[in-house]
Amino acid sequence: MEKQKKANFDFLSGSISVIFGLIYGVMSYNLKRSPMGDPLAPSIFPLILAAGMVLFGLMLMLKSDMASTKRAFALIKEKTTDNDILSRKMIMLTVVSAIVYAIVYEHLGYVISTFLFVGFIMTVLDRKKIRRNIIISFIFSVMVYYVFFYLLGISLPMTPILNI
Amino acid sequence: MDILQFLFDGLLIAMQPINLVLVTFGGILGTIVGMLPGLGPATGVAVLLPLTFSMSPTGALITMAGVYYGAMFGGSRSSILINTPGDGAALAATFDGYPMAMNGKAESALAISAIASFIGGLISVVFLIVLATPVAKFALKFGPAEYFLLMVAALSMTSSMSKGNMLKGFIATMIGLAVATVGIDAQSGISRFTFNILELQSGIDFLVVIIGLYAIGEVFKAYSEINSGKKIQQKKFGKIWITKDEWKRSWPSILRSTPLGFIVGALPGAGGTMASLMAYNNEKQLSKTPENFGKGEIIGLAAPEAANNAASVGALIPMLTLGIPGSGTTAVMMGALLMLGIQPGPLLFTQHPDVAWGLIASMIIGSFILAIVNIPMAGILVRVLSIPPKVLYPLVLGLAFVGTYAISNSVIDFYIMIMFGLLGYFMNIAKIPTAPMILAVIVGGTMEQSFRQATKISNGSLEIFWGSPLAISLIAITIIFVGFPMIKKSLSKLFPPKKAVETA
Structure with missing residues (x-):
């Protein structure tokens, strides 16, 4: 590949992951508390996942930029047969x-x-x-x-x- | 020896006439699905699974073994004849298989691919027989914390090895795990993420996710090729067999590629695609005439085919002994076992040795039957390739829907399946791997349970996750595998590769 400007959907994918993670995280936190044992027990694992989605999503966004996603969309439009x-x-x-x-x-x-x-x-x-x-x-x-x-x-x- | 006794019993059962009929039937159906471009063993097993619902567990296992092998054989048929791999693992078969067919050696190509697959599969089953029990015994030492870490390791390996970049693999994993949290929490009875939909209380069935991502998603992907009209060139074949000379040239490469494929296959995440590409490049480097590769070199077809089948057997080791599938295809196979009420894992070999060895026995029988079906009958079977895909894909969709309904008897799953089908399609465009997501959906439930059990044992302290030598080594493995791609990248910057190895 020559020195081309990168075109990928990573920025978009990352931001979707962050948004999804945030929504999922809020929902996890708002789950009903467990009547027995640790009241937060049902929420902990989902909360970890939500944190992962936000973290990895942010990392992916930082590795790429909005311009690449825009280029990717333009490329698809251009190449569409x-x-x-x-x-x-x-x-x-x-x-x-x-x-x-x-x-x-x-x-x-x-x-x-x-x-x-x-x-x-x-x-x-x-x-x-x-x-x-x-x-x-x-x-x-x-x-x-x-x-x-x-x-x-x-x-x-x-x-x-x-x-x- | 107990093992041999169980294996022998398994073989006897698998050789009963009814079971031979079932494995042949499964094999032929699997071959047909596998031949469809884009649809590989994972889709084949997922779509054809409902056929086994009313069978006895043994019959179902045997049929599924047939489908699994059949789809693998089928994948390379279309690689050879129309240059379109059925799935990733059959990709390497296009490099020299298609040129062979173009050179008028389609018969040899079809025969060597079946022979190499057969030998590769059979030898690997022997490795599997030797290794399964020790691995399972070792795995019995795992407590919940170690088990959790093992799953973390498997998932990170899959993410780090899947194509595309690792971060996207991790995101796919997280979302897959999140899908697994839907439903009533078994420990506290609280419903999670069910949106007050009654059908969601029992959770999202991973088979629906698999059928959605694989069958529906792949059909969507295939739509773009449907109009390009790749057609089978040759419809009449001579005797499908190889010459003595061809055999002499190929067998060493088959024997070399088998152990390679087996080891690669046993690593979570690596799988058949990587095994077959590695075997191909390996043989090319060893060859005295590497310039013939890509132009119809028979070794270039024999090696990846042997490695591919060896890998598929190797992949059964983590799935059967640890309950952790290492690839999309084994994940589906595990789904099939769970559906039959069989829980793969270390206990399978100690508590249900008959089932474990019965499955292995049916794989042996399956590979014999498939070799028989695929060599003399290949000429007839490949006629399927001349049925227009425009007819076949709608039928695959039809099967996907009826399969989903048979799993749950609920239409809600249709919507879930369509959603995952679209998700799979978009993930492909965004180059996000789907395999980590499938694995995550399958192991998610167990993973959370082990996590919670572990923290319960330690009274909430996380120290238990690095409290034993085993746990520490699992963490080390995870770190190495996550770090490996980065190390490789920086190494390749320091030492630029001499010559890019051709992989496409």
């Missing part, structure tokens, strides 16, 4: 659909919700082959349900109305 934008979109859609999946999971039952979820993600990744996606996600959800429910004896949410 269409492919990156696409993959970020995919991640966002996956997260959103996973949250929807979690919400409907116990209401629609395993088979229907999973069929929709897996089918949707497949379509997000590959828009052109909708028929293939429908078939595969249907087989997947039915097969997994069958394997878990009947072979492994693990109950998954049932399909409403049909009750299977």
Whole structure:
């Protein structure tokens, strides 16, 4: 590497660690006191962790500087290709659909919700082959349900109305 | 000898037809998951773990051993054929494996990687058999204070050796430990950090964290490559085997790399990636024709593959005998054992020798079966690589979710898993290692308990943490490992390396 100005997220990571450590520390201190033994016993270990987060976070911040983080953001912006934008979109859609999946999971039952979820993600990744996606996600959800429910004896949410 | 008796019993159990079916089944599934770029043994075990929930502990152990080995074999398949390692440890297999495949020697490459893995794994199991009991007996001398320090040492080693810088490793460790404090405190009954969410009272299950960080996080990472469309070039293979000449050239390097890999693997934090890279560089330095390395030198594939498998067995030593996993993958394996109600640690070998040796026996059987599966059937298995990842990754996501639900029967864990998946993705961008966090989540509970027990014994005084020679030596080890990267840095400034060793 040539003499380049450093670009990293260390300053940001460090400050997140410090903030998280402070919040965690305050919460640890405010925990209910233990009714028996040392009243602070449940808080001590978390307090040590909080101190560690703040300390290591500060050290990381000092090793780097805000300018590097700014450069890192600029670098990402500069280097972003269409492919990156696409993959970020995919991640966002996956997260959103996973949250929807979690919400409907116990209401629609395993088979229907999973069929929709897996089918949707497949379509997000590959828009052109909708028929293939429908078939595969249907087989997947039915097969997994069958394997878990009947072979492994693990109950998954049932399909409403049909009750299977 | 008791040990041999237990081992023999274990072998007999592992060789029962049903168990052979299970290990083969686990092995094939593991190979398929392992072949997916980015998904290695850790993810394989985490995602496929729910399959074992209704099995007997023995059956489950055997299946998991199969998945573990299978994912390792699978990782190098994709290294060789599409130049994309399944996980870090399979990285070194791309250096010469892929050029070999490009030179039309894919068959030899697939065969030598399986053979080297097999030999490396098998010899290491012998080392494991010899070493496990003495280490476990030694560990029985540890009191809570020593145990706490041992975990501190293991965690700092992992942080100091993981890629990126050490501070970030420490931060990841602290956050992992903090995750482990969520839930009702077992000693006082006080709920901590549960935000009044009922499901959080029993704590955040480390398997959910693992599946989130590894499976979901890795799939997110893989999205950026999904569109680049790396495809398997060769779909038809001849007989997958090596020539006599190739064997003659490779076996010394396999035998040299095995002990190296085993030792490196047994150190917490070092793991397969480092072992295989070290073996590769080692062979390159020993070679009379180092210029051939990187161009399809068979030794350059045999050595890291042997070392990688040896390391994975070596890593079982701290996990099984001390209850402290040394790598992400062994952490997941430990998670699998805990799930089955087996607590790894010094007591495992004295109180449940049948389980301990049963696991070791199933690893032996597993490596035989996987070698059989992977050599003649490699041609069929690698067809999986021609299934588009755009189909496979959504299925992995589907498995991750159903696995999480099977662990806890609660949808709350879905949200936690998604959160950790995103966290893993961002940690990767910020170059913060995830392995220390996983280890911390797993050992966090025990670590806090030993800390509190120790301070209780000493009536609150911290002196107990340097009150015994054992404790002092553990502190010394920690300091050395934390200081080591700094010393190395200043040394390399004083003596600049002659020639940068190629690692990419």
